[in-house]
Amino acid sequence: AQKxxxxxxxxxxxxxxxxxxxxxxxTSDPSYGLFWYKQPSSGEMIFLIYQGSYDxxxxxxxxxxxxxxxxxxxxxxxxxxxxxxxxxxxxCAMRGRNTGNQFYFGTGTxxxxxx
Amino acid sequence: xxxxxxxxxxxxxxxxxxxxxxxxxxxxHRSVSWYQQTPGQGLQFLFEYFSETQRNKGNFxxxxxxxxxxxxxSEMNVSTLELGDSALYLxxxxxxxxxxxxxxxxxGTRLTVL
Numbered sequence: 001a002q003k004x005x006x007x008x009x010x011x012x013x014x015x016x017x018x019x020x021x022x023x024x025x026x027t028s029d030p031s032y033g034l035f036w037y038k039q040p041s042s043g044e045m046i047f048l049i050y051q052g053s054y055d056x057x058x059x060x061x062x063x064x065x066x067x068x069x070x071x072x073x074x075x076x077x078x079x080x081x082x083x084x085x086x087x088x089x090x091x092c093a094m095r096g097r098n099t100g101n102q103f104y105f106g107t108g109t110x111x112x113x114x115x
Numbered sequence: 116x117x118x119x120x121x122x123x124x125x126x127x128x129x130x131x132x133x134x135x136x137x138x139x140x141x142x143x144h145r146s147v148s149w150y151q152q153t154p155g156q157g158l159q160f161l162f163e164y165f166s167e168t169q170r171n172k173g174n175f176x177x178x179x180x181x182x183x184x185x186x187x188x189s190e191m192n193v194s195t196l197e198l199g200d201s202a203l204y205l206x207x208x209x210x211x212x213x214x215x216x217x218x219x220x221x222x223g224t225r226l227t228v229l
Contacts, residue, residue, distance in 0.1 A: 045220035
């Protein structure tokens with residue numbers, strides 16, 4: 001079975017600083033995808049970034065980058081130059097071939113950006 | 116391109132009633148998944164539909180059911196509502212549901228059971 005662990009229930013970061021949100025996963029699936037989503041207080045889940053298990057390079061999307069360490073089974077999200085609008089819940093998720101590509105989500109990290 | 120839409124956005128029901136939630140995926144997306152989100156349990160997978168067939172199912176009782184139409188629109192139904200069914204129900208669509216496809220979520224339906 002797949003398991004996603006996010007050990008930081010809440011994080012604070014100063015505006016314009018960088019922040020790292022941790023995510024570790026457990027899977028025996030040889031082929032899987034890792035995803036990060038943002039959920040503002042409005043409730044909608046917003047896709048941020050994707051990393052495939054066979055990708056050699058870390059994924060980047062604007063101010064978001066994914067620090068993928070396959071051997072350690074970690075997929076940390078790095079947000080650079082934090083903005084007030086980044087305050088939200090952040091979820092790490094994965095889906096794998098051997099589990100029917102079903103999405104598994106972590107419990108989330110609540111990020112607060114301080115002006 | 117229009118995003119995933121869900122109707123209604125808010126719903127209040129009483130115990131024992133049934134409810135139907137609707138989801139329209141992004142045009143061209145054939146996979147639709149449903150999730151239940153509660154403060155205590157987090158995001159839990161309900162089921163996934165692809166080309167009108169249920170392809171995956173989470174660990175929920177039979178009171179939770181769904182279907183997908185030929186235009187990929189999906190509905191989920193909860194019968195005999197219980198207080199614990201109060202949650203945000205999220206629908207997500209993806210192109211094929213392959214592990215390399217990201218899912219795009221709708222705004223959710225917030226269900227309150229009294």
